[in-house]
Amino acid sequence: xxxxxxxxxxxxxxxxxxxxxxxxxxxxxxxxxxxxxxxxxxxxxxxxxxxxxxxxxxxxxxxxxxxxxxxxxxxxxxxxxxxxxxxxxxxxxxxxxxxxxxxxxxxxxxxxxxxxxxxxxxxxxxxxxxxxxxxxxxxxxxxxxxxxxxxxxxxxxxxxxxxxxxxxxxxxxxxxxxxxxxxxxxxxxxxxxxxxxxxxxxxxxxxxxxxxxxxxxxxxx
Amino acid sequence: xxxxxxxxxxxxxxxxxxxxxxxxxxxxxxxxxxxxxxxxxxxxxxxxxxxxxxxxxxxxxxxxxxxxxxxxxxxxxxxxxxxxxxxxxxxxxxxxxxxxxxxxxxxxxxxxxxxxxxxxxxxxxxxxxxxxxxxxxxxxxxxxxxxxxxxxxxxxxxxxxxxxxxxxxxxxxxxxxxxxxxxxxxxxxxxxxxxxxxxxxxxxxxxxxxxxxxxxxxxxxxxxxxxxxxxxxxxxxxxxxxxxxxxxxxxxxxxxxxxxxxx
Numbered sequence: 003x004x005x006x007x008x009x010x011x012x013x014x015x016x017x018x019x020x021x022x023x024x025x026x027x028x029x030x031x032x033x034x035x036x037x038x039x040x041x042x043x044x045x046x047x048x049x050x051x052x053x054x055x056x057x058x059x060x061x062x063x064x065x066x067x068x069x070x071x072x073x074x075x076x077x078x079x080x081x082x083x084x085x086x087x088x089x090x091x092x093x094x095x096x097x098x099x100x101x102x103x104x105x106x107x108x109x110x111x112x113x114x115x116x117x118x119x120x121x122x123x124x125x126x127x128x129x130x131x132x133x134x135x136x137x138x139x140x141x142x143x144x145x146x147x148x149x150x151x152x153x154x155x156x157x158x159x160x161x162x163x164x165x166x167x168x169x170x171x172x173x174x175x176x177x178x179x180x181x182x183x184x185x186x187x188x189x190x191x192x193x194x195x196x197x198x199x200x201x202x203x204x205x206x207x208x209x210x211x212x213x214x215x216x217x218x219x220x221x222x223x
Numbered sequence: 224x225x226x227x228x229x230x231x232x233x234x235x236x237x238x239x240x241x242x243x244x245x246x247x248x249x250x251x252x253x254x255x256x257x258x259x260x261x262x263x264x265x266x267x268x269x270x271x272x273x274x275x276x277x278x279x280x281x282x283x284x285x286x287x288x289x290x291x292x293x294x295x296x297x298x299x300x301x302x303x304x305x306x307x308x309x310x311x312x313x314x315x316x317x318x319x320x321x322x323x324x325x326x327x328x329x330x331x332x333x334x335x336x337x338x339x340x341x342x343x344x345x346x347x348x349x350x351x352x353x354x355x356x357x358x359x360x361x362x363x364x365x366x367x368x369x370x371x372x373x374x375x376x377x378x379x380x381x382x383x384x385x386x387x388x389x390x391x392x393x394x395x396x397x398x399x400x401x402x403x404x405x406x407x408x409x410x411x412x413x414x415x416x417x418x419x420x421x422x423x424x425x426x427x428x429x430x431x432x433x434x435x436x437x438x439x440x441x442x443x444x445x446x447x448x449x450x451x452x453x454x455x456x457x458x459x460x461x462x463x464x465x466x467x468x469x470x471x472x473x474x475x476x477x478x479x480x481x482x483x484x485x486x
Contacts (some may be wrong), residue, residue: 059293066286075277088282092289096296099289103299110267117271122239165276183240184273190235191242202231209234209266216269 012166047112051214066095069113072161073120080124080187090127094120168218176211181210232401233259237266247372300439356389373397373404373447384476386460390442392476394458403448403458403480405434410442413462420463422470423450426475430470456480 045061046052047068053061073094077087098116105115169177182188182196194204229252235241236249253260373379376397384392390409397403405421413419423433431450438444448458459477461470 019377025264028229055297055298059290062293063286063290070285071278072275074281076274078279079226079277084453088285092285093290096292099293099296099298101299101374110264112270113275114271117274118239118267121270121274126237161272161275161278165273169273177369178275180238183235184270188240189242190240193240201227205231205235206238206239209231212234212237212266212269213262215273216265219272 048107051098051102051105051107051112054099055105062099065098065112069116070095072113072117076117076120077124079185080121080128086127087124090120090123094123121184121187128187129189164219168215171218172211173213176207176214179204179207180211180215231257233263233266236263237270241269251372287308291389297441332409373402374398376400376402380481383476384478387473388462389437392425392460394478394480396452396480398452401452403438403450403452403455404445405448405458406429406443406445407436407438408441408443410436410444412438412440412442417462417464417472419444419475420461420467420470421446421448422459422474423448423452423455423463424457424459425454426456432468433458436460452480 043064045064048067050061050065050068054065058188070091072078074091077090077094078084081087081090094116097119109115110118128173169180172180175192178197179193182193188196190204190208191201193208194201197204199207227277229249232241232249232252236246241249253263275423289306329467374381374395374397376399377398378399379395382394382396384394386392386407386409389411391405392405392407392410395404395406407419410419419438421433422430424430433448433450434446436446448455457477457479459470459474461474462474463470463472
């Protein structure tokens with residue numbers, strides 16, 4: 003990113019960074035610099051994360067709007083409680099804000115990074131004994147809607163159709179293990195136990211299923 | 224578990240279906256196995272796509288709640304990891320910041336002590352582990368891989384210390400790994416061409432330079448002890464002129480290592 007691009011962003015978020023410093027250093031720029039390519043609606047997820055790393059709250063807003071439907075969807079699917087899923091969603095997105103400066107694009111796309119975090123946090127929560135007790139408890143906290151209501155308000159998305167199609171390409175056995183591991187947050191030990199299959203079978207089946215999904219999704223993207 | 228079996232864990236890793244213990248072992252494997260690293264990266268992406276297929280409509284109030292919170296949330300500095308330069312492994316399950324965010328490393332250390340004390344966590348049983356503990360452990364793992372290897376060792380022990388001049392330090396030791404790390408919190412900035420130098424002191428009283436802690440703006444930092452821990456009886460830190468070969472300043476903390484039998 004160029005210094006000029008950085009300048010414009012710092013200026014818009016002066017309260018978060020250091021307004022005095024910014025004014026002193028960059029007041030000489032005659033024209034405001036609008037950098038739509040890296041923080042506008044057409045920005046890639048990656049450029050949004052870069053902008054967030056510099057404290058750009060508007061870039062965060064945009065990334066939030068793009069990715070929280072999926073983050074919330076994952077959390078809700080695993081936890082099955084709207085209030086808890088919302089908590090996980092907020093935790094994950096706050097982590098994105100805090101740690102954007104250390105995001106490394108070589109390791110993963112922003113979406114992969116964030117959705118992996120969502121799954122991990124949701125699964126952690128459901129695996130903890132404390133949360134297990136809360137799992138089936140229905141919370142009605144003020145504006146928090148009911149689970150069924152939220153689940154019905156699905157995002158009409160191509161992603162959903164692509165995944166449905168890809169899941170249909172799996173064998174029944176592969177689909178079963180992936181549903182337990184991904185949708186329910188089971189460890190492969192739990193998967194093996196529930197299905198009464200050897201541990202080695204559970205892990206190879208999860209892997210085979212994912213590889214097939216990868217190939218199917220790769221072919222349609 | 225041998226390497227051949229580790230190979231097959233990529234899928235379970237990608238859907239977060241490994242126990243913490245297995246995760247650590249698999250991540251080590253990824254460092255030395257490019258094939259697995261590539262496959263794992265792809266499968267993580269695939270898992271993310273399954274997740275994207277679950278999207279729901281998010282209550283609009285949530286975004287505004289979080290936006291209101293942002294000005295109070297500190298972001299981590301961009302170059303904080305000790306391990307990232309030579310670490311090509313993939314870990315996205317959690318994020319590297321927790322130690323430097325509002326939680327602070329004191330609480331982290333407390334968490335790690337609890338974690339180390341609990342065989343359940345690293346013995347492969349995930350049930351019963353509160354999620355924030357896992358998250359903190361994961362955070363360390365990601366941020367400072369060397370450090371994490373030590374603090375997540377089954378026999379990790381933590382020796383806390385108060386730093387003269389301000390802040391706290393913790394020495395985390397693993398006898399099984401013959402390794403130690405120092406983590407700090409709230410350390411004042413080093414001034415005047417000095418830095419925080421670690422010293423490993425052997426039984427004959429000789430202090431060997433064992434690394435440098437470079438705290439961030441909040442005074443949080445961590446560094447592995449560069450020493451053969453079997454010969455070390457004490458660890459100290461000084462605020463030291465950068466070019467000095469021997470400790471020239473009074474230590475800001477010094478701790479005795481606990482005997483191996485108690486670890």
